[in-house]
Amino acid sequence: MPRTETHVTAPTTFVETGGVRFAYRRLGPDGAVPLILLQHFRGNMDNWDPDVVDGLAEDRPVILFDNRGLGRSSGPTPDSIARMARDAITFVEALEFPRVDLLGFSLGGMIAQQMLFDRPALIRRAILVGTGGPGSAGMFSPEVTMAASKIPGDADSLMFLFFAPTPGSRAAGGRYLQRMFQRADREPETTAQTIQSHQAAIRAWGVTNGEAFARLKRIEQPVLIVNGTHDIMIPTFNAFALSQQIPFAQLILYPDAGHGSLFQYPDWFVHDASRFLGHAEPAGAFRRSPTEGEGVVP
Amino acid sequence: MPRTETHVTAPTTFVETGGVRFAYRRLGPDGAVPLILLQHFRGNMDNWDPDVVDGLAEDRPVILFDNRGLGRSSGPTPDSIARMARDAITFVEALEFPRVDLLGFSLGGMIAQQMLFDRPALIRRAILVGTGGPGSAGMFSPEVTMAASKIPGDADSLMFLFFAPTPGSRAAGGRYLQRMFQRADREPETTAQTIQSHQAAIRAWGVTNGEAFARLKRIEQPVLIVNGTHDIMIPTFNAFALSQQIPFAQLILYPDAGHGSLFQYPDWFVHDASRFLGHAEPAGAFRRSPTEGEGVVP
Numbered sequence: 001m002p003r004t005e006t007h008v009t010a011p012t013t014f015v016e017t018g019g020v021r022f023a024y025r026r027l028g029p030d031g032a033v034p035l036i037l038l039q040h041f042r043g044n045m046d047n048w049d050p051d052v053v054d055g056l057a058e059d060r061p062v063i064l065f066d067n068r069g070l071g072r073s074s075g076p077t078p079d080s081i082a083r084m085a086r087d088a089i090t091f092v093e094a095l096e097f098p099r100v101d102l103l104g105f106s107l108g109g110m111i112a113q114q115m116l117f118d119r120p121a122l123i124r125r126a127i128l129v130g131t132g133g134p135g136s137a138g139m140f141s142p143e144v145t146m147a148a149s150k151i152p153g154d155a156d157s158l159m160f161l162f163f164a165p166t167p168g169s170r171a172a173g174g175r176y177l178q179r180m181f182q183r184a185d186r187e188p189e190t191t192a193q194t195i196q197s198h199q200a201a202i203r204a205w206g207v208t209n210g211e212a213f214a215r216l217k218r219i220e221q222p223v224l225i226v227n228g229t230h231d232i233m234i235p236t237f238n239a240f241a242l243s244q245q246i247p248f249a250q251l252i253l254y255p256d257a258g259h260g261s262l263f264q265y266p267d268w269f270v271h272d273a274s275r276f277l278g279h280a281e282p283a284g285a286f287r288r289s290p291t292e293g294e295g296v297v298p
Numbered sequence: 299m300p301r302t303e304t305h306v307t308a309p310t311t312f313v314e315t316g317g318v319r320f321a322y323r324r325l326g327p328d329g330a331v332p333l334i335l336l337q338h339f340r341g342n343m344d345n346w347d348p349d350v351v352d353g354l355a356e357d358r359p360v361i362l363f364d365n366r367g368l369g370r371s372s373g374p375t376p377d378s379i380a381r382m383a384r385d386a387i388t389f390v391e392a393l394e395f396p397r398v399d400l401l402g403f404s405l406g407g408m409i410a411q412q413m414l415f416d417r418p419a420l421i422r423r424a425i426l427v428g429t430g431g432p433g434s435a436g437m438f439s440p441e442v443t444m445a446a447s448k449i450p451g452d453a454d455s456l457m458f459l460f461f462a463p464t465p466g467s468r469a470a471g472g473r474y475l476q477r478m479f480q481r482a483d484r485e486p487e488t489t490a491q492t493i494q495s496h497q498a499a500i501r502a503w504g505v506t507n508g509e510a511f512a513r514l515k516r517i518e519q520p521v522l523i524v525n526g527t528h529d530i531m532i533p534t535f536n537a538f539a540l541s542q543q544i545p546f547a548q549l550i551l552y553p554d555a556g557h558g559s560l561f562q563y564p565d566w567f568v569h570d571a572s573r574f575l576g577h578a579e580p581a582g583a584f585r586r587s588p589t590e591g592e593g594v595v596p
Binding site: 236 | 520527528534535538541542545546547548549550551552553554573
């Protein structure tokens with residue numbers, strides 16, 4: 001795939017595996033660990049910010065895909081994070097990557113956690129944005145539920161859900177929407193079946209018990225957690241809680257920002273994400289505590 | 299002051315003002331807003347990490363000083379954050395800087411907050427490391443109180459208080475201690491009077507009421523909050539709480555680290571702090587919400 005492809009120009013291609021025909025796009029140069037992007041609630045490949053995708057693809061292969069039932073991928077969408085993660089693992093394995101990095105945003109961050117639980121050997125590092133662990137608190141306030149139930153999602157609901165109610169955040173949100181609609185051949189609208197399944201999966205994730213939460217303690221990979229300081233969809237406290245559970249987590253909260261912080265500050269996010277994905281392990285860091293074993297996380 | 303001075307070589311100089319003879323050191327080039335370093339509980343100028351100080355002084359004037367009663371500054375040390383902040387303001391004004399940036403670590407972060415409350419026009423941006431707001435929770439556990447009461451502070455208590463109980467964090471802590479003792483002409487030991495006053499001031503800060511906490515909402519400056527994910531002195535939750543109160547706060551929590559995260563990852567910290575101090579304001583960011591006025595924070 002030539003390096004010159006961008007988010008706007010990269011062709012949609014297909015791979016058939018596990019009973020699903022997955023639509024995906026690949027950009028960026030070979031030679032580094034591929035980064036798999038896992039999309040948010042009711043979003044397809046087109047909903048990524050071109051500035052974020054192209055920035056990340058400067059230094060590594062970046063793979064966008066539609067999970068089962070989304071965009072041009074065959075359906076239906078399953079109604080649990082566990083089955084969405086199984087589909088995502090099937091997709092990654094079909095591309096024959098031995099090891100990948102993950103960038104999971106919102107629902108995609110839940111799927112990324114589940115992939116870390118279920119197939120740790122496949123994953124080198126993970127970036128979790130605008131998301132929370134099993135049992136996340138404060139999701140589905142009445143206002144959020146109403147805005148998130150609109151079919152199709154409109155610009156107003158996206159502004160409300162993704163950006164803070166400040167002039168700076170809303171102006172950045174408007175610029176994101178402009179960038180996001182640059183691509184001409186758009187994916188089909190997300191269906192009511194997918195939206196209902198996504199909602200059911202997120203609700204079930206939010207009421208999982210402490211045992212599921214405790215699995216976070218066993219994640220061995222370095223994890224970068226990112227959110228805005230004021231996320232109303234998956235309240236920011238859940239990002240802090242993740243940072244307290246995952247042993248080698250680091251946390252960044254961007255200022256004056258909500259759920260869509262990575263689209264509000266695309267340059268900052270690309271800088272921070274690339275640094276996290278690209279840096280050498282600090283000598284002696286990312287080790288387990290003495291009581292848990294001494295293995296360096298590769 | 300020539301650019302070639304370093305943390306290890308910068309001479310100690312003095313300024314007399316407000317009834318105090320303040321000891322201080324200046325390094326770094328002119329031409330940018332000076333950065334004033336506010337030191338931690340029972341620490342003097344020598345306790346800064348040379349890698350952090352020299353890294354920050356690449357691009358700006360950096361001022362280390364001993365507040366009243368510490369090191370070679372005349373005493374006695376007052377027993378409240380408010381009076382320590384008043385002394386620090388007096389010191390900064392004696393150097394005739396019209397506007398400064400602050401880096402406050404631990405107790406120094408509390409003093410920095412108080413300076414933002416009391417003399418906002420003096421401060422452009424602030425970095426608060428390993429600290430918490432008025433009413434901070436969880437300080438003074440029995441183990442921490444015991445380790446923090448040793449006079450003089452020894453390497454073991456510093457390792458316990460500043461670093462996580464993991465091989466990686468402890469190895470980084472050992473390297474910090476080696477760097478920290480490179481300077482030959484050491485400041486006098488911190489006195490029992492100073493340590494008791496520091497403890498009284500921090501205890502009083504921890505039991506201040508909600509009205510004091512609410513002052514954080516009125517800070518107009520961009521603020522970068524930094525800590526390790528697992529600080530036992532000023533538990534990390536307090537850093538998260540600061541990020542929820544200060545309107546233009548951003549938060550970074552470093553992995554596998556405690557109170558002394560900036561000394562565990564000096565390169566990362568210098569990079570993040572320099573970026574925060576040096577970047578242009580994102581267009582439209584750092585504005586107050588519509589209900590609070592539209593002024594851009596300079």
